[in-house]
Amino acid sequence: MSASGQDRAKSTRPVVLDRAGLEGLIAALAAEGREVIGPVRRDGAIVHEPISGVDDLPRGWVDEQSGGQYRLRREGEALFGITHGPQGWKRILHPPKETLWSVETGAAPKITAPPPDDTRRAFLGVRPCDLAAIAIQDKVFLDGPFRDPRYGSRRENLFLVAVNCTRSAATCFCTSMGTRPEAGAGYDIVLTELEGETFLASSGSVAGQDILAALPTRPADDMHLASAEAGIERAADQQRHLDIDGLPDLLKSNPDHPRWDEVASRCLNCANCTMVCPTCFCTTLDEVSTLDGTGAAREQRWASCFTTEFSHVHGGAVRPGARARYRQWMTHKLATWVDQFDTLGCTGCGRCISWCPVGIDITQEAAMIRGEGGER
Template identity: 50%
Template sequence: MNALTVGEKRTLERKDLAHLLSALRSAGYRVVGPTIRDGAIVYGEIGREEDLPIGWTDRQDAGTYRLERRTDSAVFGFNVGPHSWKKYLFPSRERLWTAHKTGTSFEIAPEPREEVAFAFLGMRACELAGLDVSDRVFDGKVHDPGYHARRTRLLRIAVQCGQAGGTCFCVSMGTGPAVRRGFDLALTEILSPARHYFLVEVGTEAGAAVLVDVPLGPAEGPDTEAANEIVARTAASMGRTLNVDGIHDLLLSNPEHPRWEIVARRCLSCTNCTMVCPTCFCHTTEEVPDLGGDRVERWRRWDSCFNLEFTSLHGSSVRKSGLSRYRQWLTHKLAGWYDQFDTSGCIGCGRCITWCPVGIDITEEVAAIRTVPSKPGAKP
């Protein structure tokens, strides 16, 4: 019986990971986490530990992702994939309400809320930062009841990254790879020839509660040192950087920069970057009536600023060119969000780089705009 307090650390042997999973289920959580499907590590139901991508990793670069075998049996030896946690908190399609005709009027029936408590297993530092950004969007000035209900019951089990992915740049964004806050439990996987185990840090009382019956050992100084060393190594091996110094003014003062034209020629306006982005929240709502006209449902679905119809007003779109749509996305993500949500919209996870079919790299685009800025006094 463990009675742990916030901030305490313990060790969990690799063979006892299954105990953590069953403790989560016993506590009523629906455990979701990384799992292999269709040649990639996506997020899905974790029924048992074999559902995790044990011994697998991913090789990522701009526009390419390949699943590969590791030479060891690390449980979390990979980086983020095409899915993000937003698919659970902000589902791609969600019915908001249903209206029924009643004589000459109508009645609106709100959507019953699912009472599901998710445990997100394997959240990376950047993803915790992404969750914080999403909270500002959906649970700040704007209150989204569905998001709020799911978010309130959420348990966040973080994992510190043991390696940098091919498109990661969390160090630049100040979001990782070290897990510092916003978690209920944080794991660091420590794998040596002699011992395979996790260092577990308790972040909240909810996190401590699930550990009560999980077999744990003491965490000594060398365990914490080993974990710190892993994270430091990950940070040092990160291949990409994005210089955020003065980025708000840099981007907003360069709307006519020639680079926009160059990137627009490559951009497919396919929306993939926005779909994989953990913080992109744009959506549309639509009314879906039945044929008889007696019942109508309002649905919300993911939308994207790369869609022509997204800015359709009075039958015409505001952002007609691919250039204006790419510029909108980048300037909003890296500059406009500061004004709107007091944070960058980018968490440095690299998904938009990997999953862009033509490999457009946000870090390269910013660097290009920084290298040759518009002349001072150029018309905005």
């Protein structure tokens, strides 16, 4: 939903949507001139790509995730059986590379900035953890004195269809982060997949209400509601745990804990955790110029606190290796983010665990700092 649309939203009684209804939802969003983007199976994972109908969804597949490992396998008939893939939605809302402005020299130098991206989009299949991540990036980019107009434009033109989780990956821990497998707020429509390609659907905004009202639906009965709730509970029960009680203070008061050295021995400094993290927002700027020197451009690209360049100041990098970098990243996510943005920087999606090539587990590292060992 647009950042402002939520207040006007009224809660509606859940309805039941079948396959034709879901097809109708995609068609209705497309008819509004929206690019509909959903989970698509590609190269052994799911990625977010434009879809034109239900057939594009990865029906009958589920994911197996663990530290440093991600596999898809056939199971069941669900359209949304796969929890998530490596990409968060930030790839679209906060793209990896963007030209901020360019300049042409000459008698009258001309500076041009590309217009904000006002493409109307709809995201279909936003998981509750990723919905929470979008809310966190909204705070980063839109609140405060410096609003990012490019992010803002994409966000204002966005329609969000969330899908609650009825199955968790072994790396998921959203329940620990207070996010839960059930979308809280911020969606236009939320779906919960039931048996046999039927969905429980509710709106969370006026726009969502209008779209839903025009679709073929029937009222939900108690059985539907109980089935959806059972699925969400099942997903919550399948998760690992991160104890966040007092965690910010614990991390801030342990900068010299021996565990940082231990994790540094395994950390590759490869930055994958920050690339797949749906809340990591850091960027750097590249100054590029043409061969003949008549033009230059300033290009923004994703940066990572796991590089030397990131903390390079006169005389060298402030954080020269993995010990300082992992500590910085984890402490930011789980402690100092609160001071900065009044919320934790982690939604418990677990991508940093799955997509770490060596399977470093943030829940395990936090437990070790706390003095609790063992598997999470």
